[in-house]
Amino acid sequence: MSESFENFKRELVSNFSARFDELRSSFLQQSPKNDGGVTSYANAIKQLPSIILQPKDENQSTAETKSEILRNVDPLKTGVSIKNTKSARNGSLIIRCEKPDDTEKISKFTNDTLGEKYTIKQLPVINPRIRVVGITNRDITVNNLSDYIIHQNDSLFIGEPYCKVEKVVPLRKDPKRFQATIEVNAATYSNIIRNGYLIVGYDDCMVYDAIDIKLCFHCCGYHHYQKQCSKKLPICPKCSGSHNAVNCTSDVLQCVNCTLLNKKHNVELATDHAVWDFNKCEAYKKAKTDFKSNILSIK
Template identity: 35%
Template sequence: MAIKCRKCNKTIGRAEDYISCRKECAANYHLPCVNLTKSAVTSLKDTGSILTWGCGFCSPLSLNNSADPLLDSGALQKLPDFLKEVFAEFSRTVNENFKKLNEQVAGLKHENSLLREEISRVLQQHLDCNLQISKNNNNNPAISYAATLKNTSAVVIKPKNTTQTTMQTKSDIVTSFNLENTDKLGIAKVKSIKNGGVLLQCHDPGEFKRLVQNNKLEEKYDIHDVKTPLPRIRISGISDGINEEMIVPLLLKQNKHIFSVSSQCVKLLPVKNHPKIFQVILQVDVTSYRNALSLGHCLIGLDGCNIYDAVDVIRCYRCNGYNHSVKTCKKSISCPRCSEAHVLQDCKATSEQLKCVNCTSIKSKDNLSTEETSHACWDYAHCVFYKNLIKKVKSDLFGISDL
């Protein structure tokens, strides 16, 4: 069967060189008909491009070319003149419509970009407005001096001789320093600890340690810093494209009235049942903590995110008590559902038989009713013991008592 060139519609002879389109039409062409030379074809073969070569006549992109492949086709040359004019008009219409569509798409992209910028601006104004209203209504009271002390750092001084008393430790500290110059030492609070140690809360622990190194106190004592912990919040609703390194800079840039430079990203993890939506645990100072929970939302990129309290305490899964883990627990096993002496897997209690071991322990002290103790230990929304414990943690560690 004779092979014909799609461009000129003439038979390709056995001795003639030709090339085949590897795109939609898979047609054959004389080399001159597609403006190719033998050397060009050899170069295509050497680079492997011959396997993906396209004639351009079968591709929609060819509508942008100055030459019209449809009208240049040899098959159309046999049609009457009026049909040629019809095809010519059709080709021009298609080209014009294609150009108009390209312009419309470019216009829509520009409008979309402007719209995203406007959304970002409106959200930022909304946050600023809420913050101003909050300030005008005195929802963010000034932090007390006691709360300020909670945010200072501390130095622990422990004697290497564990039998030494706290009084002897304090005596050595008085002997080593001129305590009349308290401004230089920056001591704000003194607390006795076990094994004869002393905890000194000070505004500049670095300066205190420098003074310690200039005397012989380190020969008898172990001295190290203790950083006061900071409250945590959880921000949910972050898009997939934002990574952990981007979060704090975006928060500081877009929510400068809420967060301070002391904010630190603790962990970024996906939201349960929504693997493409993320949440972040953030460690912030007390002022940022108050502002964030007062507003309840912030902006990260183009995402309007919700803010939740993330201050928590450790619960032991053996006795269901707090502030210790299973490894250090010395109490007996208690079921978190019914408070009986068995593990959770063996619990057969119904929903009417739930009983919180922690709320039961304070039932008589806080005058709790049976209904107020009828819940599982993990039901923090109804657990009075847990709520009281969280309040105490916030007050003792952060000086917060009104949130």
């Protein structure tokens, strides 16, 4: 009985693998290729480069930045096509252009006319991440998971399918089941999260938002780590003092990021927590929401 069942199981897996390879081959043959006449969605995203203009005066507002840029680098006069703009911290302005050439133009014009007052940086395209939970097939790995996800959930992918698998690990409470972290483009992310699950093999796997932001434990700022920090003086992530966390002797917790938000926006957020207490820290939640909004705002 046991041997018959094992033979049946091997035959089932073999048939499924053969059918999967057949469907995969058929899908690849039928998928329209980008012949230059039609721009795929993935390529379209790459062709929406953004730059950030950072005023060297940290007290300058974004409204002042936008006004000064308009006076000196008029889109109509320079012929630059702007897709959209977004306010950033410390008076910075993020500008998304229609074409890579426009990004270079506005960078050059701004640098030539306002180079002494602004730092200009080009922002990389950042794709959102998703956590996929409940994979039971042990034959699925980092190397082949993207094939399963794309070809079993093709209706959720927008344009040219893109799915990068970062890791596949067993669940702590159930080592026989696995979870994966994947990266997809913004439009596909929205479809998958809205759908609520992905089919992987014979499993309906729940999906969760895995967008996160970096936190520096030297200056307590966001979007970089300590080894990338340019600040000279440390800020304690526990008490906001001018020392590292390992040298902190204070029994009073005070989040420097929530304290700064209170001063800047005249609000009364709770500050009695460390910057790494993400469940309590409203500054972290706001930074994550803003970051998520920025990388998903493809309009």
